[in-house]
Amino acid sequence: MGVMNAPTEITADAVRQNLISRARAHCLARNTSLSAIGKAAISDDRFLARVEAGGNFTLDTYQRVIDWLDAKEAAASDVAA
């Protein structure tokens, strides 16, 4: 199997890091907090703090937060355009 076809390892840490880095980027861009994102996306203001501290979460919760971030970024780019 060539390098191009090598399967990508998706680890729990990678998923956690992706979620936190997306959320932090949003915080910087919109002058908001992780707490505000958690509250708006899944009604849990401590969710991202728990994730950052190494807490576990379900794929469903992960997807809801990512969807919320996607929607916000899409709305922001529409306004900019």
Place this chain on the structure above:
Amino acid sequence: MSLAHQIVTTEQHSVAAINVNSLQGLVDRASKQLASAKGAAEVLDAAQMASVAYDAAKKAARFAKAKGAADELISKAHRAQADALEIEAAAKRQLADEYDAAQERGEIRSAGINQHAASNTEAASIAEIGLTHKDIHEARIIRDAELAEPGIARRALDARLAQGLEPNKAALREAVTEAAKQGLRGGGQSQSNRNPHYVAPSRAGAAWTHLYGTCRAIAEWATDENMALALQGLVERNDDQAANVRAVRRAAAIINEITEKMNAH
């Protein structure tokens, strides 16, 4: 090794692991996050991280207690709980300062200002930052308490630890609320509406007050007109007044007796 023994051993190890490794790490992380925080949003995130550390420490302490772990292990978890609460209190204090400063700079909308006004459209609302009015209220209470009595949060937590009690949020809230109230009053002990110069009378003092008070009331009432009316009222009554007449005579005899004793003194 039996299965039950294996489970207990694993749980004891997990308690130890939580206390020694994870808890202190979480507390340190919250502390560092607060130290490097810039602006209300980052301070809020540090407060949330401290809150997560507090929850973890609280769970670990209760789990250790339920499993009959060593006292040392429970007190370690309690200390981590106290440290996390102290960081959270420090973060909230900073949050109150950051919030008020941001409001003064116009970066956060003030209450009562028209949110549709052109000058204020750039300013964020507290909801956008992730705060509630309740959060701000609590943060200001902690700040006011620390201003009135510096170090009150740590002292309150240390007092709980010294008593072997869990340093929980309720105890901290009670201590800082009282300190903040005293700060608003300008210091001093807890006050009430009671006269500060009032001294409760002795039984003898109360008896004398009762006697002269009753006599004064009768003397002030006993005008010629009132006495004539009272005698007329006695005549008008159709029911038996013998007991009431005896009561008046008895009172007169008692007053005479007391007067004689007062004269003898």
